[in-house]
Amino acid sequence: MQSLKVKIYIAGHTGLVGSAVLKELTRKGYKNLVFKSSKELDLKNQKETEVFFKKERPEYVFLCAAKVGGILANSSYPAQFIYENLAIQNNVIHFSYKYGARKLLFLGSSCIYPKLAVQPIKENSLLSGYLEETNKPYAVAKIAGITMCQSYNAQYKTNFISAMPTNLYGPGDRFDAETSHVIPALLLNFHRAKKENKKFAVVWGTGKPRREFLYIEDLAKALVFLMKFYNGPDIINVGTGEDISIKELAYIIKEVVGFKGSIRFDASKPDGTPRKLLDVSNIRSLGWQPEIPLEEGLKKEYRWFLKNYARK
Numbered sequence: 001m002q003s004l005k006v007k008i009y010i011a012g013h014t015g016l017v018g019s020a021v022l023k024e025l026t027r028k029g030y031k032n033l034v035f036k037s038s039k040e041l042d043l044k045n046q047k048e049t050e051v052f053f054k055k056e057r058p059e060y061v062f063l064c065a066a067k068v069g070g071i072l073a074n075s076s077y078p079a080q081f082i083y084e085n086l087a088i089q090n091n092v093i094h095f096s097y098k099y100g101a102r103k104l105l106f107l108g109s110s111c112i113y114p115k116l117a118v119q120p121i122k123e124n125s126l127l128s129g130y131l132e133e134t135n136k137p138y139a140v141a142k143i144a145g146i147t148m149c150q151s152y153n154a155q156y157k158t159n160f161i162s163a164m165p166t167n168l169y170g171p172g173d174r175f176d177a178e179t180s181h182v183i184p185a186l187l188l189n190f191h192r193a194k195k196e197n198k199k200f201a202v203v204w205g206t207g208k209p210r211r212e213f214l215y216i217e218d219l220a221k222a223l224v225f226l227m228k229f230y231n232g233p234d235i236i237n238v239g240t241g242e243d244i245s246i247k248e249l250a251y252i253i254k255e256v257v258g259f260k261g262s263i264r265f266d267a268s269k270p271d272g273t274p275r276k277l278l279d280v281s282n283i284r285s286l287g288w289q290p291e292i293p294l295e296e297g298l299k300k301e302y303r304w305f306l307k308n309y310a311r312k
Helices: 016-027 046-056 071-076 078-098 133-156 182-195 216-229 246-257 281-286 294-308
Strands: 008-011 060-063 103-107 160-165 167-169 200-204 213-215 236-238 262-266
Touching: 008 016, 016 216, 046 078, 060 078, 060 216, 071 078, 071 133, 078 103, 078 133, 078 160, 103 133, 103 216, 133 160, 160 216, 167 182, 167 216, 167 294, 182 200, 182 246, 182 294, 200 246, 213 216, 213 294, 216 236, 216 281, 236 281, 246 262, 246 294
Parallel strands: 008 060, 060 103, 103 160, 160 236, 167 213, 200 262
Antiparallel strands: none
16 A cells, blocks of 8 residues: 555445544545445445445455444344354455455454453464353354455465454444443443433443453554555454453543442443453554553543534
């Protein structure tokens, strides 16, 4: 991607990651950007996807399109999570190869790693143990995507790389009680509690699990960086290298929102993986590191929420 004129396709450009990648590419001056909404192009449909690739023939592909969600969504719709993600990535990866893409970046997830992986999690921990049951269908689909990229590289000499981001947050997040990830779910929870003058807010789980969080603009910069400079066959982690307990996170978000009540943790609800911290030494060694501290990122996201959701 040394030339600003190369044709780049961003699959999933309306989602949290895809929209941030589109914004970052535009900021850097790339002019020949291709993107279609899911209404214009159903990436689950093999024929539609092939027609698109045959016509457009992008040189670089960011595969950010996916069905995503938190613990509740993964538990409620496991069949949709495995089917839709497999269908999307099978089509995009295969037709990127068939129609001559020079490079593809597949976006994975830290949930591909075993539930009890040694912390911080190194890339070679993949397939070394049992997955967390609450998001197993999604994780299996992502592992299949990684393996597909590596297999095409081996057989067809493609240059398809795979990045594994940690938990993400930021502008563009989905604020929905059923499908949100932890940060938007907590922001929405405390915002509603504040508006309704509640004495306490209930948070799922014990609060003990520890999670790592990366601001979405930092991820977008990392993905563009990797597309330009990383060509290895192995997956590569993208994160901050620091984690925080859900309890600590809840109290920070409580302060960011300005909720004055107390917090009650509902231990009857699932916690998920006890800890999930990525070893990010490989991407750091390439010269990339995040820029936005957690509290600053949370304040930015809450301001975005107030502007885009709270008035609806």
